[in-house]
Amino acid sequence: MLVALLPGDGIGPEVLVEARRVLDAVLGDAITYEEAPVGGAAYHAAGHPLPDATLNLARRADAILFGAVGDPACDSLERALRPEQAILGLRRALGLFANLRPAKLFAELADASALRPEIARAIDLVIVRELTGDVYFGEKGRRETADGLRQGYDVMAYDEAEVRRIARIGFETARKRQRRLTSVDKANVLETSQLWRDVMIEVAADYPDVALDHLYVDNAAMQLVRAPGQFDVIVTGNLFGDILSDQASMCVGSIGLLPSASLDERGKGLYEPIHGSAPDIAGQGKANPLAAILSAAMMLRHSLGRAADADRIEAAVAAALAGGARTGDLGGTASTRAMADAVLAAL
Ligand SMILES: NC(=O)c1ccc[n+]([C@@H]2O[C@H](COP(=O)([O-])OP(=O)(O)OC[C@H]3O[C@@H](n4cnc5c(N)ncnc54)[C@H](O)[C@@H]3O)[C@@H](O)[C@H]2O)c1
Ligand SMILES: CC(C)[C@H](C(=O)O)[C@@H](O)C(=O)O
Ligand SMILES: [Mg+2]
The missing domain is CATH 3.40.718.10 (Isopropylmalate Dehydrogenase)
Incomplete structure (x- = not known):
């Protein structure tokens, strides 16, 4: 199973690294990962937000795990070169017409809503x-x-x-x-x-x-x-x-909680948090990694035939929240890493 990891910009790489840690803990080396730049990161490195090599990797992979794109330094570029064109281009090129965005209240978060x-x-x-x-x-x-x-x-x-x-x-x-x-x-x-x-x-x-x-x-x-x-x-x-x-x-409490699956006609998918690159908190270890971790769970369920492992990750997220772990968006003080550690501990 090949998974394309496309971290992108801002908090994208910060949350994707935590999703990867959770996947590694659950699946060991059952998944092969290949990483490629996308969005502003790709523009700065290669002059285009969705380089051919990144698109080709996305086509080859069994599933794509995406962080977020968006970089204020790129906001005055012509539209075709802006970071957001990378996610729009991937959706269009891969025919990912069906976007599932579940929102369910974790009982422990009723006070965060x-x-x-x-x-x-x-x-x-x-x-x-x-x-x-x-x-x-x-x-x-x-x-x-x-x-x-x-x-x-x-x-x-x-x-x-x-x-x-x-x-x-x-x-x-x-x-x-x-x-x-x-x-x-x-x-x-x-x-x-x-x-x-x-x-x-x-x-x-x-x-x-x-x-x-x-x-x-x-x-x-x-x-x-x-x-x-x-x-x-x-x-x-x-x-x-x-x-x-x-x-x-x-x-349900925070934009940092909602995962998504973007599927083509045959069920191939790109998985990403619904949030963006959050430039206001990027690089500070404040981002909530749960949307990315839950996106990884959706990937296991919808594209990789690992529903039981997806259930296990979702249960660990619920348990971490029940144990009191909260990033700033949920009214707590946990760092991105500490929040993911709480999920790992609950697996
Ligand atoms: N799919 C994507 O890659 C995607 C989605 C939405 C926005 N964007 C892009 O992201 C950039 C910023 O857009 P925006 O500010 O309108 O939306 P945003 O979702 O990045 O951030 C909105 C607000 O929510 C907070 N937030 C978002 N994710 C969070 C998380 N995981 N944990 C804690 N707080 C979180 C941010 O700090 C910010 O205050 C723009 O360039 C936009 O185009 C990309
Ligand atoms: C970044 C942007 C193009 C994107 C969208 O509007 O679809 C984002 O807001 C999302 O929700 O995935
Ligand atoms: Mg949006």
């Missing part, structure tokens, strides 16, 4: 985010209006095949859980969303055992803090899913 504990306790949901379409990948650019004003534009579009395949992932995910699927769109305003909703309803005919409902994204954002326990599986587009998943993270 931004919500009242009695509301937070009920959270156990998965956001299924479409990842290779939408306004992210439509035509974009700058132009001048007839009045001579500068105008920026980004085209939002989905075709029915793109919606149908993510709909199926949503229904299949719901089928393995509580059989409730909420499709989130903005069909009252956007034609892209009306097509999305139409196709969701068509696909629902193949899943009579799953209850489908629909929410506009503004209402969904509100419901996510009012009564998040109502959600089982949320299926939504690329942009809405990006925003709602950061919001969901604070409902």
Whole structure:
């Protein structure tokens, strides 16, 4: 089994090294790792955020474990050279259209949630985010209006095949859980969303055992803090899913907790925390490594056929939290290394 390790920028390398320690403790040398630069690190080393050698490694590997990309020193580069293009490029080049972002409250963290504990306790949901379409990948650019004003534009579009395949992932995910699927769109305003909703309803005919409902994204954002326990599986587009998943993270305690899997048609995957490179805390040993460690667990479950090992890691994370280990984002003082040590001790 070959795993591509792509640490990236900022806290990416700091959290990925801890995920690797946990993997080593659980699997010994059953996995072969190859590491490559990505994002700002790759731009500084090789002049491009996603060098061919990195993309080729990602293609060859059985799975990819990704840290984070983003470097303020690159923010004024032309867009094609910015670090974020590396993760967008990987998603697109590898066809990683299905992004699973689970958010479940660890019972011990009810007091860390931004919500009242009695509301937070009920959270156990998965956001299924479409990842290779939408306004992210439509035509974009700058132009001048007839009045001579500068105008920026980004085209939002989905075709029915793109919606149908993510709909199926949503229904299949719901089928393995509580059989409730909420499709989130903005069909009252956007034609892209009306097509999305139409196709969701068509696909629902193949899943009579799953209850489908629909929410506009503004209402969904509100419901996510009012009564998040109502959600089982949320299926939504690329942009809405990006925003709602950061919001969901604070409902369970911290953005440093949420892992993700980005899967292609055949189940090959890239695994990464939902958070970014966090330049404000990079290099200080403050980053919470749990999202990266839980991403490694998702990798074992979804791509490497090691569900029991994934369960073991997730149980160790819960035990570490139960034992009181907390990084700063969770109101504690543990360093990145100490938090991972607590997980290792609980394995
Ligand atoms: N997939 C990715 O690689 C990815 C995801 C999101 C953002 N980004 C990039 O990261 C850079 C920073 O973006 P941002 O600041 O908007 O989002 P961010 O997720 O990096 O950070 C947001 C806030 O959350 C905190 N935070 C994030 N992860 C944490 C962790 N593991 N432990 C403790 N605190 C944590 C940060 O300190 C910061 O205050 C940008 O360049 C952005 O484009 C990359
Ligand atoms: C860095 C950025 C391109 C990315 C996204 O918007 O998808 C990030 O926010 C995420 O959630 O993975
Ligand atoms: Mg995001």
